Amino acid sequence: MSGGVDSAVAAARAVEAGHDVVGVHLALSENPQAYRSGARGCCTIEDSRDARRAADVIGIPFYIWDMADEFRADVVENFISEYAAGNTPNPCLRCNEKIKFEAVLNRGIAMGFDAVVTGHYAQLRGSADAPTLHRAVDHGKDQSYVLAVLTPEQIRHSLFPLGDTPKEEIRKEAERRGLSVANKPDSHDICFIPSGDNAGWLRDRLGVSEGPIVDEEGNRLGTHQGAFTYTIGQRKGLGISQPSDDGRARYVLKIEPVSNTVVVGAHEALAVSTILGEKLRMCGPTPVGIMRGFAQVRAHGAAIPCTYEFVGDGVTVTLDEPLHGLATGQAVVVYDDDRVVGSATVTATI
Amino acid sequence: MWCRKLRQESWRANLDVAMSTYLDHAATTPMSDAARLAMIDELGNLGNASSLHASGRRSRKVVEEAREAIASAVGATPGEIVLTGSGTEANNLAVKGLYWKRIQEDPANNRIISSSIEHHAVMDPIQWLVDHEGAEVTWISVNDRAQLNVEELVAEIERDPKVALVSIMFANNEVGTLQPLVRVIEAAHKYGIPVHTDAVQAFGKVPLSFKELDLDAMTISGHKIGGPLGIGALIVKKNLKLTPVLHGGGQERDIRSGTLDTPAIRALGVAATEAAEQLTERALRMVELRRELTARVLAEVPDARANGDELTLPGIAHFTFAGAEGDALLLLLDAQGIESSTGSACSAGVPRPSHVLLAMGMSEVDARASLRFSLGFSSTSQDVDALVSVIGGVVERARKAGQVSKR
Numbered sequence: 001m002s003g004g005v006d007s008a009v010a011a012a013r014a015v016e017a018g019h020d021v022v023g024v025h026l027a028l029s030e031n032p033q034a035y036r037s038g039a040r041g042c043c044t045i046e047d048s049r050d051a052r053r054a055a056d057v058i059g060i061p062f063y064i065w066d067m068a069d070e071f072r073a074d075v076v077e078n079f080i081s082e083y084a085a086g087n088t089p090n091p092c093l094r095c096n097e098k099i100k101f102e103a104v105l106n107r108g109i110a111m112g113f114d115a116v117v118t119g120h121y122a123q124l125r126g127s128a129d130a131p132t133l134h135r136a137v138d139h140g141k142d143q144s145y146v147l148a149v150l151t152p153e154q155i156r157h158s159l160f161p162l163g164d165t166p167k168e169e170i171r172k173e174a175e176r177r178g179l180s181v182a183n184k185p186d187s188h189d190i191c192f193i194p195s196g197d198n199a200g201w202l203r204d205r206l207g208v209s210e211g212p213i214v215d216e217e218g219n220r221l222g223t224h225q226g227a228f229t230y231t232i233g234q235r236k237g238l239g240i241s242q243p244s245d246d247g248r249a250r251y252v253l254k255i256e257p258v259s260n261t262v263v264v265g266a267h268e269a270l271a272v273s274t275i276l277g278e279k280l281r282m283c284g285p286t287p288v289g290i291m292r293g294f295a296q297v298r299a300h301g302a303a304i305p306c307t308y309e310f311v312g313d314g315v316t317v318t319l320d321e322p323l324h325g326l327a328t329g330q331a332v333v334v335y336d337d338d339r340v341v342g343s344a345t346v347t348a349t350i
Numbered sequence: 351m352w353c354r355k356l357r358q359e360s361w362r363a364n365l366d367v368a369m370s371t372y373l374d375h376a377a378t379t380p381m382s383d384a385a386r387l388a389m390i391d392e393l394g395n396l397g398n399a400s401s402l403h404a405s406g407r408r409s410r411k412v413v414e415e416a417r418e419a420i421a422s423a424v425g426a427t428p429g430e431i432v433l434t435g436s437g438t439e440a441n442n443l444a445v446k447g448l449y450w451k452r453i454q455e456d457p458a459n460n461r462i463i464s465s466s467i468e469h470h471a472v473m474d475p476i477q478w479l480v481d482h483e484g485a486e487v488t489w490i491s492v493n494d495r496a497q498l499n500v501e502e503l504v505a506e507i508e509r510d511p512k513v514a515l516v517s518i519m520f521a522n523n524e525v526g527t528l529q530p531l532v533r534v535i536e537a538a539h540k541y542g543i544p545v546h547t548d549a550v551q552a553f554g555k556v557p558l559s560f561k562e563l564d565l566d567a568m569t570i571s572g573h574k575i576g577g578p579l580g581i582g583a584l585i586v587k588k589n590l591k592l593t594p595v596l597h598g599g600g601q602e603r604d605i606r607s608g609t610l611d612t613p614a615i616r617a618l619g620v621a622a623t624e625a626a627e628q629l630t631e632r633a634l635r636m637v638e639l640r641r642e643l644t645a646r647v648l649a650e651v652p653d654a655r656a657n658g659d660e661l662t663l664p665g666i667a668h669f670t671f672a673g674a675e676g677d678a679l680l681l682l683l684d685a686q687g688i689e690s691s692t693g694s695a696c697s698a699g700v701p702r703p704s705h706v707l708l709a710m711g712m713s714e715v716d717a718r719a720s721l722r723f724s725l726g727f728s729s730t731s732q733d734v735d736a737l738v739s740v741i742g743g744v745v746e747r748a749r750k751a752g753q754v755s756k757r
Contacts, residue, residue, distance in 0.1 A: 022681070027700040063681050066700050103754075110750035111678055 003047030006119025008054035013161035023055035023062040028071040074098035083228040086257035087329025097149035123163035135338040138166040148333040148343035149281040199229035211260030233325020271322040277344025294335040371736040375726030382576035389617035399610040416619025423626035425559025437550040437571030438471040440584035444546040444567045445475040447592030452514035461513040466709035495659035496527035504537045511541035520552035524706045525658035526666030554625030577621030581614035632727040636664035650742040665725035674748035682744040
C-alpha cells in the first residue's frame with residue numbers, strides 16, 4: 001500500500017471479495033532521513049502513515065517491508081546506467097518486474113501468501129489457472145503498459161481489483177469507505193526523484209560532462225552538460241542560441257554516449273515506422289507468425305495499429321502510421337485488441 | 351499489498367487482540383489492577399496540585415503520597431523525585447540538563463561518556479548536543495554479550511576527566527544485559543563527574559537503590575512496571591543542579607514545568623509500590639518462565655542462538671534465527687496471534703538492524719535475523735506453550751522467505 005487512494009481501495013475490495021489480506025508498504029529509500037523531506041512521490045513518511053491509517057480503517061494488519069537495497073540495485077542503478085548508455089528506461093516497469101512482482105511476490109509466496117494485490121488499473125480475464133492481462137476499462141488511467149513485464153506465473157499470483165472501474169468512481173468509493181486518502185493527488189514523478197528535475201538528478205550522479213550538440217550534418221550548434229540528460233524527441237531546454245535555417249523547432253534525434261554527442265534535427269526525422277525490440281517479457285503464449293495488433297511505447301501513449309512478429313528473443317513491430325520520438329531503452333508493448341501479449345526493450349528504430 | 355486466499359489458517363481479526371499471546375512486555379506491559387483502579391478513581395477528582403485552595407491541596411496530597419511511594423521503591427528521598435511526562439523526557443532532562451549545568455560551571459567540561467548500546471532516548475539527546483552545542487562524546491564499546499567494557503570507560507575518564515556526565519544504562523532493553531554500574535560510578539566520582547543511568551527496563555525487575563549505588567540521576571518510566579503510559583520520573587540527587595529543558599511554572603523543583611498529572615502520578619505510585627514489594631516473587635517467576643521459553647525454543651529450532659548474558663533482566667529472551675528475517679518472523683508470529691519485537695524501527699516504521707546487536711559485533715545479516723520475546727509479571731506458561739507450538743514452522747517459513755530475498 002503506497003499511501004495513495006488506489007492501493008487502499010484495492011485492499012478494501014480484496015477484503016470484501018473474501019480474501020485474507022495483509023497490507024504491506026514498501027520502504028524504498030535507503031536513508032530514513034529521506035522520509036522526512038519532500039511530500040511528493042511515493043516514498044515519504046506521510047505516505048507510510050497514510051497507508052497505515054488506510055489499513056486501520058479497512059481492518060487489516062499492516063507492515064512495512066524494507067526493499068531499499070533491492071530497489072537501489074535493480075531500479076535506481078539500472079536507471080542511471082541506462083541513461084549513461086544513451087537509453088531512456090522506464091523505472092516503473094523495472095520496479096514492477098524486479099520489486100513488486102518478483103522480490104515482494106517471491107517473499108510473500110515463501111511466507112504462505114497466494115497473491116499480490118495492487119491498485120494498478122488493469123484487468124485479468126480467463127481462468128484462475130491461466131489468466132490473461134488486459135487493459136482497464138478506464139483507458140485514460142490504464143496501467144497495463146507498466147505491467148507488461150509480468151510472466152504468466154506472476155500474473156497467476158496477481159490481483160488487480162480496480163481494472164473494472166473508472167478512477168473517478170474509485171475516489172468516490174474511497175470516500176464512501178471513509179478512507180482519508182480519497183482526495184490525495186495522483187503521483188506523477190519518478191518516485192526517487194521527488195524534485196521532478198530528472199536531468200539535474202542525473203547530473204548529480206553522473207557528473208557534468210560537456211559535449212557537442214550537432215545537426216544531422218555534424219555542424220556544431222551548441223554545448224550540453226551531459227548527453228545522458230537528454231531524451232529522444234525532446235524539444236525544450238536544448239540551449240541552442242542560433243535558430244535553424246528554416247526557423248523550425250529542433251528536436252533531439254540521437255544520443256551518442258561514447259562520443260557524448262547529442263544530434264538534433266527536424267520533427268520529421270523523428271519518424272519511426274519499424275521498431276526492433278529485444279529482452280522479451282511474454283505475458284502469455286508467444287504468437288507464431290505475422291500478427292495484427294497494437295503497439296504502445298509510453299505508459300499513457302496511444303495504441304498504434306501495427307503488425308508484429310516474434311522471432312527468437314526479439315520482436316519486429318511495423319506501425320501502420322509512423323510515430324515520432326522513440327528512444328532505445330523504452331519498452332514497446334504489444335496488444336492483441338486489449339490483451340497484453342508481451343513487451344520488449346526497444347533496441348533499434350527505423 | 352498482500353492477500354492470502356481463504357483457507358483454514360485464517361488471519362485473526364486484526365483488532366481482536368483478546369486472544370493474543372503478548373510477548374513484548376519490554377515495550378509496554380499491562381497496568382496492574384490496583385494501578386488502573388487508582389487512576390480511574392483519580393480521573394474523577396478535580397484539582398491542580400499547584401492550586402492553593404482545598405481542591406488543590408487534596409490533589410497535592412495525592413501527588414506527594416505517590417512521590418513518597420516512588421521514592422521508597424527506588425531507594426531515594428521524595429525530594430529527589432522529579433516527575434516527567436515519560437522516560438524519554440526524563441532522559442533528555444538528565445542528559446541536556448546535566449550537560450548545560452556542567453558547562454556553565456566550567457566550559458571545559460564538554461565531554462560526555464556513554465555506551466554504544468544506549469536507548470535512543472539517551473543516544474539521540476547526546477548526539478544532538480554534539481551536533482548543536484559543541485559537546486564531544488565517547489561511546490564506550492561492549493563485548494559480545496552486550497556488557498560494557500568498563501576498563502575502556504575508566505581509561506577514557508583518566509585520559510581526560512573534563513567530563514560533563516557519564517550516562518550508562520542499568521540494563522539493556524534489547525538483550526537485557528545488566529551493566530557494571532558500581533565500577534562506572536566509582537570511576538566517575540573519583541573526578542566528581544555525575545553519573546546518570548537509564549533504569550527504565552531495570553526498575554521493578556531487579557533490586558536497585560538510588561542511594562546505595564550513590565547515583566546522581568536515574569530514569570524510570572510508568573508503563574514498564576504496571577503503571578500508566580505518559581508518566582516517568584528522573585530521580586535527581588539532592589542539591590544536584592540541572593538546567594531545565596521545559597520552562598514554565600517550575601512545578602518540579604524548578605527543574606521541570608508542567609501541570610502535574612495527578613491520576614497518572616497516583617497510579618505510578620501504586621505500581622511502584624507493587625513492583626518493589628513483589629519484585630522477588632515476580633522476578634523469580636519470570637526467570638523460570640524465561641528459562642523454559644529459551645530451552646523450548648532452542649529445542650524446536652536447534653540452530654537458533656540465544657543472545658545476551660547470564661547477568662540479565664529476568665524477562666528478556668533474545669534470539670538470532672540465522673537465515674530468517676526478523677520482520678518476516680514478526681509478521682508470521684503476529685498472524686498466529688503471538689506478539690514479539692524486532693527492536694528499533696525508524697520514524698517511518700522501517701525495520702533497521704539494531705545498533706545494540708551491531709555493537710555486540712553481530713553482522714548486519716544476523717542482526718536482521720533477530721527477535722526479542724519479553725515476559726512480564728502477567729506472563730504464564732500458556733504464553734510459552736503458544737509460542738513453542740508455532741515457532742518451528744514460523745522460522746522454517748521465514749527462512750524460505752529469506753532464501754528468495756537473498757540477492
